[in-house]
Amino acid sequence: LFAEIFLLLSHFYTGVSQVPNFPEFVIVGLMDELQVEHYDSNTRRYVPKQDWANRMTEDDQTYWDRYTQIARGTQQWFKGNIEIVKQRLNQTGGVHVYQWMYGCEWDDETDEVVNGYWQDGFDGEDFLVLDLKTETWIAPVQQAVPTKQQWENDKAMLARYKHYYTTECVDWLKKYVEFGRSSLMRKDLPSVSLLQKTPSSPLTCHATGFYPDRADLFWKKDEEELHEDVVKGEILPNHDGSFQMSVDLDLSGLKDEDWGRYSCVFHLAGGQEVSKRLDKRDIRTNWKTNDGGLVGGIAVLAVIGCIIGFFVYKKKHPKGKDPHQDH
Incomplete structure (x- = not known):
């Protein structure tokens, strides 16, 4: 029924232009689909979304303050990138959404790094995708080809990314598992x-x-x-x-x-x-008999729908160099 189970740490960044009633910039950090971190341009604070995530300050008392500053800087970087991509696509005004998603997968039984990924998107379509196995960039649209060529020529940057996704990202994932094991590894029947x-x-x-x-x-x-x-x-x-x-x-x-x-x-x-x-x-x-009585008890036919309607990565900057590069 199921493929082999791996643990997944992922971050989603979303930057928007001219979208009413929605933050200009949002970061969501997920551990196996459970939201653990959040930042948006309205609150301008990087905060934990699980009680156990507060343990990130055990080794680093400035953790949340430091990543708040990083997130604010990334917010400006995103704003600039939206303008760059708009120019590439020959677009001016209107609503636009720029997304960045990245993360890593780890097999906790074999201690194997299964995969690392990076994906850029603009207005709901892929813009750039990193193929970590071949250390190349995939450009689904012609306008991304100049960035693909520039980044593939930068071998030091590719090496830095490969190290991050296969080593540092997994170290963060393991730390999350250590702190949140009771929540992340639980199994509840319905x-x-x-x-x-x-x-x-x-x-x-x-x-x-x-x-x-x-x-x-x-x-x-x-x-x-x-x-x-x-x-x-x-x-x-x-x-x-x-x-x-x-x-x-x-x-x-x-x-x-x-x-x-x-x-x-x-x-x-x-x-x-x-x-x-x-x-x-x-x-x-909740259907009724001819005499108006209810058959079968109380109806509970409502299905609750919760949507995380944006995605894009939030880089969980480890101790290494900031990987952000302008398009």
Whole structure:
């Protein structure tokens, strides 16, 4: 069901131009999809988003102040880069979004650095991508070719990046794991409910409250997973850091005597499962009988959607040289 599990540290920077009611610049630091750091141009402070992240000051009392200053400088760098890319693309006014994402993956079982990545984007499309294995830059658009050529000729910069993503970034990742192990390595099973809007609606199996997001939810008949007459939803975040997902089953062709052969199965990475057999008495709904009564109990058919609608990297400047280079 799942690929091998790796730990991922990633940072997202987003700079915007002429976007109303949105900060001009935002940094989000994530550890395995859990937000641990934040900066924006409204608050102008680099702050922890998890209690355990405060432990970053154990070895460095000035940690948050120092990275606040770095973030403020990067904010100005981003503002300049938006103008440079606009000129490259022959654009002037209007709404524009410049994004930068970077990070590294690590296998905590083998201590192997799986991958490091850097990706630039402008107005929702790739602009420059680093291929760390070949130590080359990919330019998806013609306007990025001059930067690609310039950066590939700078062998010292490429060597610096390779060292950062394969060594220093992973050192930061390991520190986060050390401080936040109880949160980052936890495994929470969900509550699973059967929901239906009307008697003719598809039956929804809804799982909520699980962690991490490496999970699967599916319908099966007897012991065989169903692929027909099912519609699977995306994994969505809950406000408390856990996750939810749902999968619909079309009941139109289902015979009454076959109901007991169907079940909804939630599978969490690592092997833990929750199974719920299809039973009419367990279905929650808000459709009414002819006498106006409610059938099946209280409806809970709302799916909470939380979106991190921007991305782009925040470089977690280690002790080394600032890698930012103008386009």
